[in-house]
Amino acid sequence: xxxxxxxxxxxxxxxxxxxxxxxxxxxxxxxxxxxxxxxxxxxxxxxxxxxxxxxxxxxxxxxxxxxxxxxxxxxxxxxxxxxxxxxxxxxxxxxxxxxxxxxxxx
Amino acid sequence: xxxxxxxxxxxxxxxxxxxxxxxxxxxxxxxxxxxxxxxxxxxxxxxxxxxxxxxxxxxxxxxxxxxxxxxxxxxxxxxxxxxxxxxxxxxxxxxxxxxxxxxxxxxxxxxxxxxxxx
Numbered sequence: 001x002x003x004x005x006x007x008x009x010x011x012x013x014x015x016x017x018x019x020x021x022x023x024x025x026x027x028x029x030x031x032x033x034x035x036x037x038x039x040x041x042x043x044x045x046x047x048x049x050x051x052x053x054x055x056x057x058x059x060x061x062x063x064x065x066x067x068x069x070x071x072x073x074x075x076x077x078x079x080x081x082x083x084x085x086x087x088x089x090x091x092x093x094x095x096x097x098x099x100x101x102x103x104x105x106x
Numbered sequence: 107x108x109x110x111x112x113x114x115x116x117x118x119x120x121x122x123x124x125x126x127x128x129x130x131x132x133x134x135x136x137x138x139x140x141x142x143x144x145x146x147x148x149x150x151x152x153x154x155x156x157x158x159x160x161x162x163x164x165x166x167x168x169x170x171x172x173x174x175x176x177x178x179x180x181x182x183x184x185x186x187x188x189x190x191x192x193x194x195x196x197x198x199x200x201x202x203x204x205x206x207x208x209x210x211x212x213x214x215x216x217x218x219x220x221x222x223x224x
Contacts, residue, residue, distance in 0.1 A: 001168055033210035035151070042201060042217065043143075043151065048210040086151050090209040093165050095141070100150040 002091035004098035011104045018074040020101045022087030025068060030089045032070040034063060037100075038083045046085075047072060079105050108132040108213040110202050115218030122192050126218055128185040128202030133213075136160070136180040139205040142187050144198035145217075152198070155187065156205060170196075192222045 005023045012018035022032060032050050035043035045054050047063035050070065060075045070089075074081055082105045087098040114126040128140070142154040155176040156165045164176050175188040185202050199219050203211035 031208045031210075033208075035211075037151075042214040043211075044214075045210055045212050048206070048212075049208055054212060084150075088151075088153070088210070094167060095153040095156065095165075095209055097143075097151045097153055 001094065002089075002096050004087055004089060004096050006085075006087060006098035006101045008099070009102045009104065011106055012074075012077045013106055014079060015076055018077045018081070018103055018105075020072045020074075020085050020087075020103065022070040022072070022089075022098045023068055024070075024089065024096075027068050027070055027089060028066045030065075030091065032063070032065045032087055032089045034072045035086045035088065036081075036083045037086065043086065074103075077103075077105055081105060108204060110204065110213060110215035112200060112202050112215045112218035115200065115220045117221045117223065118192055119224050120193060120222055122222070123188070123190045124192065124220060126187040126189065126200055126202075126220070128215060130183045130185065130202075130204070133204065135178075135183040139207075140178060140185045141203045141205045141211055142176065142185075143201045143203060143211070143214075144196075144220075145201070146195075146198040149198075154200070157185070189220070192220075194222050196220060197222045 034047040037043045050065040109131045111129045141156040157176045173191045199217040201217045204213040
């Protein structure tokens with residue numbers, strides 16, 4: 001089955017840029033989306049089709065996808081961005097999530 | 107306003123069955139694929155199953171293939187997940203989600219908890 005790999009944790013200082021990667025075989029040929037999940041809450045879509053932001057998602061969230069790696073970038077990270085982040089992609093007839101990355105804003 | 111309300115979770119013994127439902131409102135239900143995603147306690151998200159808007163196409167994770175069946179009733183705006191031969195590792199919070207054409211899910215319910223234990 002297709003696998004997506006994320007770092008378990010990323011730390012960032014407030015106001016700095018956080019980058020969370022998601023790796024998979026030829027991932028650049030697939031659409032990747034990203035979800036944010038805070039404790040006790042349902043996931044929220046923050047990036048879809050590699051680079052697009054849903055309505056209501058702040059501009060500081062951006063995405064890219066090329067080669068074998070997709071990246072979620074949060075510019076000017078705020079304390080409210082502390083959460084778990086998951087990438088997702090479809091491979092033929094199944095979807096996969098990455099293992100998730102816990103973003104800590106120190 | 108899009109709303110998704112899951113129900114049907116509970117405690118079941120290994121080998122037992124459970125049927126989850128998701129009541130949808132606030133959008134044209136039959137126009138969208140729907141997805142079930144689960145999350146074991148303290149763990150990450152796991153994609154379980156998806157179904158096209160018409161119900162004519164269904165997709166399953168290898169971990170549930172042959173045991174779970176996804177279905178939908180577009181006349182009642184309801185998504186279902188029939189779960190048979192349940193195992194301890196199926197214990198999780200099960201979410202239903204409205205899914206767009208390129209596979210992303212833009213609205214999620216609050217989830218229903220399934221516990222498989224003797």
